[in-house]
Amino acid sequence: MEYNFRQIEKNWQKKWSADETYKVSNDSNRPKFYVLDMFPYPSGAGLHVGHPLGYISSDIYSRYKRLKGFNVLHPMGYDAFGLPAEQYAIEHGIHPAEATDVNIKTFRSQLDNIGFSFDWSRELRTSDPSYYKWTQWIFLRLFNSFFNRSSKKAEGIDTLVTAFEKEGNSSHPMPNAQYPIKTFSAGQWQQFDEVNQQDILMQYRLAYCGFGEVNWCEALGTVLANDEVINGFSERGNHPVVKKKLRQWYLRITEYADRLLEGLEKVDFSEAMKEMQTNWIGKSYGAEIDFKLKDQTELLRVYTTRPDTIFGVDFMVIAPEHELTDAITTPAQRAAVDEYIAYVKSRSERERMAEKKISGVDTGALAINPFSGKEIPVWISEYVLAGYGTGAIMAVPCGDERDFKFARHFNIPVTNIIGDHFNGAEANSTKDAKLTNSDFLNGTPMREASEIVIRHLEIAGSGTRKVNYKMRDAAFSRQRYWGEPFPIKWEKGIAIPLTDKELPLELPYVASYKAGPEGEGPLANIPAWTSLHLETNTMPGYAGSSWYFLRYMDPGNDQEFCSREASDYWNQVDIYIGGTEHAVGHLLYSRMWTKILFDLGHIGYDEPFRKLVNQGMITAVGYYAKILNFRTADGAVRHLFGNDADISSGSEFVVGKELSFVTDRYDQDSDFKRIPYAGKYLDVEHRMTRKAFATYKAEFGAKYRIENEKDFAWVKGDDGDDSDFFTMELVSEKMSKAKYNSINPDDLVEKYGADTFRMYEMFLGPVEQSKPWDTKGIEGVHRFLKKLWRLFFDENKGRIWNEDAATAAELKVLHRTIRKIDDDTERFSFNTAVSNFMICVNELSDLKSHKKEILSPLLVLLSPYAPHISEELWKAIGNEGSVLDASYPVFDAKHVTETSKEYPVSVNGKVRTNISISLSATQAEVEEIVLSADTVKKWLEGKPHKKIIYVKGKMINVVV
RNA sequence: CCGGAUGUGGUGAAAUUGGUAGACACGUCAGACUUAGGAUCUGAUGCCGCGAGGUAUGGGGGUUCGAGUCCCUCCAUCCGGACCA
Incomplete structure (x- = not known):
C-alpha cells in the first residue's frame, strides 16, 4: 500500500464538500474566532505560488483553532470590481462581468486544489448586486x-x-x-x-x-x-x-x-505597518503665523512646525499659484514674476518633482516679522507647494536645507540663530541648540521656545497653534x-x-x-x-473592500448589511492576513468605514482588525544570460558580458546586438537576456550547455520564442558539444505572468499533492519574510510525508501499525512534538513546526515505532498542515469521525522530564568536553566532577581555577 | 534625503529569556540495494588543517565568565515615503 496522494486528496475533498464539513454556524456555544484573508482581485493570470502563502497560513491557524475548540469563521470571496478588471476586459474584448466570472472560476478551482477549509457558503463578490446594494447603502x-x-x-x-x-x-x-x-x-x-x-x-x-x-x-x-x-x-x-x-x-x-x-494604539499591527500609516497621515504640530506686508492690507499666512525659529526668518516663499502672488508683486518685479509663472505652468508635475534645480523670483513685496519688525523679502518658487499648509513658508536658511540652498543661490544673507550649531556651510535642523540672535528668546532651548512663541503670537493676535496633516x-x-x-x-x-x-x-x-x-x-x-439624471461616476475599487469583513458574518441577509446579532457575535477579525502593499490604502479606508459604522450605531466596535499579519512576498528567480563564452577567429576563447560588449572585427561569430532571446517586453532595456524557466537546465555554476539548451528549446521554445540563436557564440570544447555553454545570472524579481516567471500551484499539486505543497510553502521560511521561490526543495517535504506513511504501511507487507502500548521513549518523542507544534502554531512559526514534524517522524522511524497510541495524536497535530493524509490515516487506523473534529492533544510534562543532562563544559568560554551530570547536582558536586575530568585537567594545565559557572540545565564554564 | 526591515554554510533557514552556532531540509560527495532509477536506505558535508587544533553569524569596537542575541559605530541589500515647511 503506497501513498497515493492524488486519489486520497480528491476523495477527501469530495467528502468534505459533500458533508459541508467547513460550514460555520453563527449559533454556537463554543468561543468564536475570526480568521480573515485579504480577498483577491480575480485577475486573468490566476494564482501563482505567492498568493497561497497567506491563505495556507490562515488555513493552518483556522484548523488549529477549530481543534482547540473554537467556532472558527474562515471565509473567502473576491474583490471583483475595479480598474484592473475593466482594463483586462478592454484588452481582451470581453465584458468585465464575463471576464470576472471566468477568472473567478479559475481561482476557485486553484483554491479548491489546495484543500482549504473556507466556508464557501459565505462566499461573496463585490460586483454582485446583492453585495453592492449594501455598499451603496453604507x-x-x-x-x-x-x-x-x-x-x-x-x-x-x-x-x-x-x-x-x-x-x-x-x-x-x-x-x-x-x-x-x-x-x-x-x-x-x-x-x-x-x-x-x-x-x-x-x-x-x-x-x-x-x-x-x-x-x-x-x-x-x-x-x-x-x-x-x-x-x-x-x-x-x-x-x-x-x-x-x-x-x-x-x-x-x-x-x-x-x-x-x-486607534493604532489598540491594534496588534507590526511597528512597520503602524509607522507607514502614521507617516501617511502625517500629523504635524506647529503654528499658523500671519505676517503683515509692507504697504499692503493683506496678511501673508504661513504654516510652520518650527515657530521657535521665528527670528531666523530671512525670506518668505510662496507657491507661484498662491492667491496673493498677483496682488503683492511690485511693478518693478511684475515682468519677472509673470515670466516665472509662465515657466512653472509649462512644467508638468513630474518634471517639477524630478528636477532639483533651484528657481524662484523676488516679488518685490516685503513681509514684516511680527516680533522684530524686520522687513523680509517675499519670493515665489516652485519648491513650495500650493496644496500643503497655506502654500507659503517662512524660510529659515540656517535650519532648513532647502531654504539654505535657496538663500545661497540667490545671495540672501543668512541669520544664525543656533550659534555654534551652524557652520555657515550647511543648514542644521537641530532642535537641541540654545537660541541666539533671537531677542527675548536668546539662550532659550529650542524645544521650549516654540511654546513661548505660540503664546506670544496668540496674545498679539498674529498667529495660532495649528495641527496639520499630510493626508488629503x-x-x-x-x-x-x-x-x-x-x-x-x-x-x-x-x-x-x-x-x-x-x-x-x-x-x-x-x-x-x-x-x-x-x-x-x-x-x-x-x-x-x-435621462434619470443619475450620477455617471462609479465608486473606486476600495469601496467594496472597506466593509467586506462584516458581510461574511451574515452573507445572505437581504434586510441588513449585517445583522447586529451577527456582528456582535463574530466581533472583530481576530487575525487578518495579507500583504504590506495595502498598508495605507485598504487598511485606512476600512478602518475609517468601521469607525463611521460604529459612530452611527450599526456595529459595536470601531477597529475592524485586532491583529494583522503581513505575509512576505514570494519572489521569482529571473534567469538572464550573462556571460557568453565565444571563440574568435584566431582561436582564443573570450568572454562576452551580456550584449554590451563590442566584438572586434575578425571574430568567428557575429555576436552583439543581434544576439538575443526575445521573450517579452521587459528585457528590451536590459543588459542581460532573459531566458524564462531556465532553472532546471543549469548546472551548479549557473551554466547552460548547448545540449541542455537544446532540451530547453524543445520544451519552451515554441512558448517563449527564442530568436537569432544562429548568432549565438558557443564555445567549442575539446570534448564535444557538452562543453559549450554560457553563464546565466540569477536575480530575484516579482512574480508576474508577463515576465514568464510565475509558478502555478496547480502544477505542483499535480506532481506532489496538496499536502506537500502546503507544507513546503510553510517550510520556506517565516511567513512575514520575503523569499525567493525555489521548487527544488519541495522533494524533501514530499519525502517526509512518504516517510510518515511508512510508519503506518509497508509497501510490501501492508499494515504495520499496531495497538501495542507505547514505550517511555516513544511517549517522550510524542510529547516533545506536541509542545513544539502547539507553541509554533500559536505564534505563526510554521516553518519550524514543519521541521519539528520531520524530526518527530525521523525519530519514530529510528525507534521503529508503529503504535496507534503515538500515531493518532500525531495525526491530529499534523492535520492543520496536511489535512488530507491526516484524515486518510486517521480513518485507516480505525478512528471514529473526522480528524478535523478530534481534540487537540494535551502536552504532559511527565513524559519529557530528564534526570540528567549532558553538559557542555567550557574552559575560559571554549567548549572542551561534554559531561553527563544529574540535574539535581549541587554546585559543589558539579565542581568536583568537572575538576576531576581529564579533559578539564588538561586544559587547566595545572593552573588553579578562578571560579566555576554552573547554569543548571544549560552549561558549565571553568574560568582560569 | 527620511523612515522601516534584513544581513548566519553552496541554497532556504534554526537558535523562544545572553549559555554547545548552523537544528530541519535542499544541493553536493561517497556507499548500499537494484535490470534500471529522478525510488529507498546509510554516511559525510561552515571554512583552514593529515592531525592536535584553530577559526567562523556583513566590518570595526564595547559590556560579560560567556554575545548571532545587548550597546556604539561603519558598510551592504531590500521595502516604503519623499520638494510636507
Missing part, C-alpha cells in the same frame, strides 16, 4: 452624516441642519477652508436658498462632492487616489498621471485622522464603468440621495464601455441612465 450613511468635531464622531446630517437653524454654524466650523462662506448665523441660514443650503451641507458630509485637483490618468481615462499614484505614474499600468480639476466624490477621511492615529481627503469616484454606481441623482445642481428602497441601483449592462463625451464615465453614454 455610502448613503456616509453621505447623510458629518463629523462632529466636539463629540469627535459621525452624526446624522439632520442634527447639523437643526443646529444651523438654531445657531448657524458657530458650533460646527466649516471643514472646507477654501469655501467662500466661513461662518453664518441662524438668520443667514434661513435666508439661503436651497441650492446654497445644500452646497453648504455638502461641505460637511463624510462622502461629498466637490471640485478639486485630482490625479488624472489619461491612459486609464480616470482619476486615481493618492495611494494609487507612484512617482507621478499610475500604480496599475505605469501610465503618466497629471493634476486636473474635476468634479469628484470624496471621503472626508481627514476628519478621522486623529481617530485613525489613536480620499478621491472616491472613478470615471469608469466597472464599479458600484452612486445612489445619487442630480436635480438643479443638487445631489439627491436615492432612498434605501431604491437599492440596489444596478449597473446597467452595456456593450461598449468607452469614456463619456466629456471625460465622464461610460454611464454617461446611456440615455436611459442620463
Whole structure:
C-alpha cells in the first residue's frame, strides 16, 4: 500500500464538500474566532505560488483553532470590481462581468486544489448586486452624516441642519477652508436658498462632492487616489498621471485622522505597518503665523512646525499659484514674476518633482516679522507647494536645507540663530541648540521656545497653534464603468440621495464601455441612465473592500448589511492576513468605514482588525544570460558580458546586438537576456550547455520564442558539444505572468499533492519574510510525508501499525512534538513546526515505532498542515469521525522530564568536553566532577581555577 | 534625503529569556540495494588543517565568565515615503 496522494486528496475533498464539513454556524456555544484573508482581485493570470502563502497560513491557524475548540469563521470571496478588471476586459474584448466570472472560476478551482477549509457558503463578490446594494447603502450613511468635531464622531446630517437653524454654524466650523462662506448665523441660514443650503451641507458630509485637483490618468481615462499614484505614474499600468480639476466624490477621511492615529494604539499591527500609516497621515504640530506686508492690507499666512525659529526668518516663499502672488508683486518685479509663472505652468508635475534645480523670483513685496519688525523679502518658487499648509513658508536658511540652498543661490544673507550649531556651510535642523540672535528668546532651548512663541503670537493676535496633516481627503469616484454606481441623482445642481428602497441601483449592462463625451464615465453614454439624471461616476475599487469583513458574518441577509446579532457575535477579525502593499490604502479606508459604522450605531466596535499579519512576498528567480563564452577567429576563447560588449572585427561569430532571446517586453532595456524557466537546465555554476539548451528549446521554445540563436557564440570544447555553454545570472524579481516567471500551484499539486505543497510553502521560511521561490526543495517535504506513511504501511507487507502500548521513549518523542507544534502554531512559526514534524517522524522511524497510541495524536497535530493524509490515516487506523473534529492533544510534562543532562563544559568560554551530570547536582558536586575530568585537567594545565559557572540545565564554564 | 526591515554554510533557514552556532531540509560527495532509477536506505558535508587544533553569524569596537542575541559605530541589500515647511 503506497501513498497515493492524488486519489486520497480528491476523495477527501469530495467528502468534505459533500458533508459541508467547513460550514460555520453563527449559533454556537463554543468561543468564536475570526480568521480573515485579504480577498483577491480575480485577475486573468490566476494564482501563482505567492498568493497561497497567506491563505495556507490562515488555513493552518483556522484548523488549529477549530481543534482547540473554537467556532472558527474562515471565509473567502473576491474583490471583483475595479480598474484592473475593466482594463483586462478592454484588452481582451470581453465584458468585465464575463471576464470576472471566468477568472473567478479559475481561482476557485486553484483554491479548491489546495484543500482549504473556507466556508464557501459565505462566499461573496463585490460586483454582485446583492453585495453592492449594501455598499451603496453604507455610502448613503456616509453621505447623510458629518463629523462632529466636539463629540469627535459621525452624526446624522439632520442634527447639523437643526443646529444651523438654531445657531448657524458657530458650533460646527466649516471643514472646507477654501469655501467662500466661513461662518453664518441662524438668520443667514434661513435666508439661503436651497441650492446654497445644500452646497453648504455638502461641505460637511463624510462622502461629498466637490471640485478639486485630482490625479488624472489619461491612459486609464480616470482619476486615481493618492495611494494609487507612484512617482507621478499610475500604480496599475505605469501610465503618466497629471493634476486636473474635476468634479469628484470624496471621503472626508481627514476628519478621522486623529481617530485613525489613536486607534493604532489598540491594534496588534507590526511597528512597520503602524509607522507607514502614521507617516501617511502625517500629523504635524506647529503654528499658523500671519505676517503683515509692507504697504499692503493683506496678511501673508504661513504654516510652520518650527515657530521657535521665528527670528531666523530671512525670506518668505510662496507657491507661484498662491492667491496673493498677483496682488503683492511690485511693478518693478511684475515682468519677472509673470515670466516665472509662465515657466512653472509649462512644467508638468513630474518634471517639477524630478528636477532639483533651484528657481524662484523676488516679488518685490516685503513681509514684516511680527516680533522684530524686520522687513523680509517675499519670493515665489516652485519648491513650495500650493496644496500643503497655506502654500507659503517662512524660510529659515540656517535650519532648513532647502531654504539654505535657496538663500545661497540667490545671495540672501543668512541669520544664525543656533550659534555654534551652524557652520555657515550647511543648514542644521537641530532642535537641541540654545537660541541666539533671537531677542527675548536668546539662550532659550529650542524645544521650549516654540511654546513661548505660540503664546506670544496668540496674545498679539498674529498667529495660532495649528495641527496639520499630510493626508488629503480620499478621491472616491472613478470615471469608469466597472464599479458600484452612486445612489445619487442630480436635480438643479443638487445631489439627491436615492432612498434605501431604491437599492440596489444596478449597473446597467452595456456593450461598449468607452469614456463619456466629456471625460465622464461610460454611464454617461446611456440615455436611459442620463435621462434619470443619475450620477455617471462609479465608486473606486476600495469601496467594496472597506466593509467586506462584516458581510461574511451574515452573507445572505437581504434586510441588513449585517445583522447586529451577527456582528456582535463574530466581533472583530481576530487575525487578518495579507500583504504590506495595502498598508495605507485598504487598511485606512476600512478602518475609517468601521469607525463611521460604529459612530452611527450599526456595529459595536470601531477597529475592524485586532491583529494583522503581513505575509512576505514570494519572489521569482529571473534567469538572464550573462556571460557568453565565444571563440574568435584566431582561436582564443573570450568572454562576452551580456550584449554590451563590442566584438572586434575578425571574430568567428557575429555576436552583439543581434544576439538575443526575445521573450517579452521587459528585457528590451536590459543588459542581460532573459531566458524564462531556465532553472532546471543549469548546472551548479549557473551554466547552460548547448545540449541542455537544446532540451530547453524543445520544451519552451515554441512558448517563449527564442530568436537569432544562429548568432549565438558557443564555445567549442575539446570534448564535444557538452562543453559549450554560457553563464546565466540569477536575480530575484516579482512574480508576474508577463515576465514568464510565475509558478502555478496547480502544477505542483499535480506532481506532489496538496499536502506537500502546503507544507513546503510553510517550510520556506517565516511567513512575514520575503523569499525567493525555489521548487527544488519541495522533494524533501514530499519525502517526509512518504516517510510518515511508512510508519503506518509497508509497501510490501501492508499494515504495520499496531495497538501495542507505547514505550517511555516513544511517549517522550510524542510529547516533545506536541509542545513544539502547539507553541509554533500559536505564534505563526510554521516553518519550524514543519521541521519539528520531520524530526518527530525521523525519530519514530529510528525507534521503529508503529503504535496507534503515538500515531493518532500525531495525526491530529499534523492535520492543520496536511489535512488530507491526516484524515486518510486517521480513518485507516480505525478512528471514529473526522480528524478535523478530534481534540487537540494535551502536552504532559511527565513524559519529557530528564534526570540528567549532558553538559557542555567550557574552559575560559571554549567548549572542551561534554559531561553527563544529574540535574539535581549541587554546585559543589558539579565542581568536583568537572575538576576531576581529564579533559578539564588538561586544559587547566595545572593552573588553579578562578571560579566555576554552573547554569543548571544549560552549561558549565571553568574560568582560569 | 527620511523612515522601516534584513544581513548566519553552496541554497532556504534554526537558535523562544545572553549559555554547545548552523537544528530541519535542499544541493553536493561517497556507499548500499537494484535490470534500471529522478525510488529507498546509510554516511559525510561552515571554512583552514593529515592531525592536535584553530577559526567562523556583513566590518570595526564595547559590556560579560560567556554575545548571532545587548550597546556604539561603519558598510551592504531590500521595502516604503519623499520638494510636507
